[in-house]
Amino acid sequence: TKTLHLRTDSRSDRAAWLQALACTRCILPLQSLSGDFSFLSPKDLSISTERLKSRLREEGIDESLIKECEEIVDSEFSEVQEQVKLLHEERKKLFDALKQLEMANLEAETSGIHDNGYRLPNPKYSSSRRGKYSECSTSASSDGKLEFENISEEDEPSFHDTKDYFSEPDAGSGHMHIKRRTRLPDPAEKERGVSLWSMIKDNVGKDLTRVCLPVYFNEPISSLQKCFEDLEYSYLLDQAYEYGKSGNSLLRALNVAAFAVSGYASTEGRHCKPFNPLLGETYEADFPEKGLRFFSEKVSHHPTVIACHCEGKGWKFWGDTNLRSKFWGRSIQIEPVGVLSLEFDDGEIFQWSKVTTTIYNILLGKLYCDHHGIMQIRGNRQYSCTLKFKEQSILDRNPHQVSGFVQDVTGEKAATVFGKWDDTLYYVAGDVINKASASLLWKATKPPPNVTRYNLTSFAITLNELTPGLEEKLPPTDSRLRPDQRHLENGEYEKANEEKQRLERRQRMSRKIQESGWRPRWFELRGESDGYKYTGGYWEARDERSWDDCPNIFGEFTEEIADCA
Structure with a gap:
């Protein structure tokens, strides 16, 4: 007797299912695999060329040519016969294996072993959707008739979803699967153009972080969220961790290099400025589907410094960045100041700084950005990497080029890297670029189908989203709660x-607040060389909804808030 478990939503559904199963059993009776199965043997296949030869003779074809045609047909048929023979043997092996499985099942049933014996003892993950009409049992008697067991609600066997046992809920999220949006909300208003020259003609040579620009020049994400956008391709770090575990330190270093380059891919076509966070503004990103948690905070206003911390599958990533920007009439130059650090669970560390970014044709011509400079990725063990972002020239027909190499502690080049920061990155072993033998390291994802003037990637579109149940978990300092940014996203200009x-x-x-003794809530400065480090406690406070020491920085500013800060 074999027992099947069927879950339905109501008694009527259960009765309908049982009736359907009974009808199906009558139409298609079960057959044991131990029965005889007839297979088409290759020996049973034959072919005759008599009709072909007769037709060719009617056309007056020479006998030698007819014989040659017959040989061609026989040769082709022999190949078909060989293929059928192989398929016949594979099918026979398959049914032999199925017979063995059936015999094993019969032995298990006769010995009293049932499915219940193989259930994983993990009641913590039992299904919360279990209902009293969720199970029924059917049995097949020895005479082949289908019988229904009248099971009382108390005696019904427990139903367990497979996913309850073979997948565990993520520690950082109450949702196993979070459905994220694929487009921004439709604008509520028609956007009005603004003269860029009228806004910046008096700010030539000044630090643009201190220039007040209308919201038209912003994109609906903050610089805190922009930091997390660099982790779009975090799977490269997951791969790097696994390569290191298996002893392949070179591929670990190559994947780290690919990750450092991939953060620039989303900047292509992005001509708007992210919102400058308020002092103490924060942003969290809990992405269980990526296996990571990210947190960032604006820790200083003068100079503007943003610190971040991220934990992934076998690695931690942290850093602080200060962007110094200058306007030079026809271009804006942005120089990142700060060190990014990556540490794997086995203790291997890589550190690097970002290269210079320049935005060209601010006033006339097609607006575009370029990244240029040397990126040194320093490792504390066997390998380090040097990457050169080539500066784009006016006549350059192949822009966005990146090239470099990975070298060991002796200075010997172990691999060469080349590609484009907005497209793909390849590597070859050794110090000679041979594109024919190159292997793909990373490829950028395609742009979303619903393109807006912000040119956000599919990943960036999700960064400012308030998924169901998220808002009540956030502190009042989170960027998603910033009203001007939310209005811009909704098209309420x-x-x-x-x-x-x-x-x-x-x-x-903010300067007055900072000078009066304000300190970051979640980061602390460990020295000029070490930068800001995450002190911990954010996710624990989030679980407890303990935000008493987090002021409402987006509300009306009062002296009370200043004193609290």
Whole structure:
């Protein structure tokens, strides 16, 4: 007797299922694999060429040519016969294996072993959707008739979903699967153009982080969220961790190099400026589907410094960045200051700094950005990497080029890397570029089908989203709760401008707050060389909804908030 478990939502559904099973059993009776199965043997295949020869003779074809045609047909048929022979042997092996499995099942049943004996003893993950009509049992008697067991609600066997036992809920999220959006909301208003020259003609040579621009020049994400966007291809770090575990240190270093380059892919076509966070503003990203948690905070206003910390599958990533930007009439140059660090669970560490970014044709011509400079990825063990981002020239027909090499502690080049920072990255062993033998390290994802003027990637579109149940978990300092940014995302441009001006009045008081002894809530400065380090406690406070010491920085600014800060 074999027992099947069927889950339904109601008694009527269960009765309908049982009736359908009974009808199906009558139409298609079960047959044991131990029965005889007839296979088409290759020896049973034959072919005759008599009709072909007769037809050719009617056409007056020479006998020698007819014989040659017959030999061709026989040769082709022999090949077909060989293929049928192979298929016949494979099918016979398959059914032999199925017979062995059936015999094993019969032995298990006769020895009293049932499915219940193989259940994993993990009641913590039992299904919460179990209902009293979720199980029924059917049995096949020895005479082949289908019988229904009248099982009481108390005696019904427990139903267990397979996913309850073979997948565990993520420690950082209450959702096994989070459905994220694929497009931004449709704009509520029609956007009005703004003269760029009228806004920046008086700011030539100044630090643009201190220039108040209308919301038209912003994209609906903050610089804190922009930091997390660099981790879009975090799977490269997962791969690097696994390569290191298996003893392949070279491929680990190559994947780290690919990750360092991949962070620039999303900048292509992005001509708008992210929102400058308020002092103490934070952003969290809990992505169980990527196996990582990210957190960032604006830890200083003068100079503007953003610190971040991320934990993934076998690695930790952290750093702080200060962007120094200058406007030079026709271009804007952005120089990142700070060190990014990556540490694997086995103790191997890589550190690097970002290269210079320049945005060209601010006033006339097609606006575009370019990344250029030397990136040194320093490892504390066997390998380090040097990458050169080639500066684009006016006549350059092949822009965005990146090239470099991985070398060991002796200075010997172990691999060469080349590609484009917005497209793909390849590597070859040794110090000679041979594109024919190159292997792909990384490839950028395709742009989303719903393109807006912001040119956000599919990943960036999800960064400012408030997924169901998320808002009540967030601290009042999270970027998703920033009103001007939310209004811009919704296409409410007038409200966005009003809120941006209000918050920038508060921003101008940040220096006074910082000089009065303000300290970051989640990071601390460990020295000029070590930078800011995450002190811990954020995710624990999130679980407890303990945000009493986090002021509402997006609300109306008062002296009370200043004293609290």
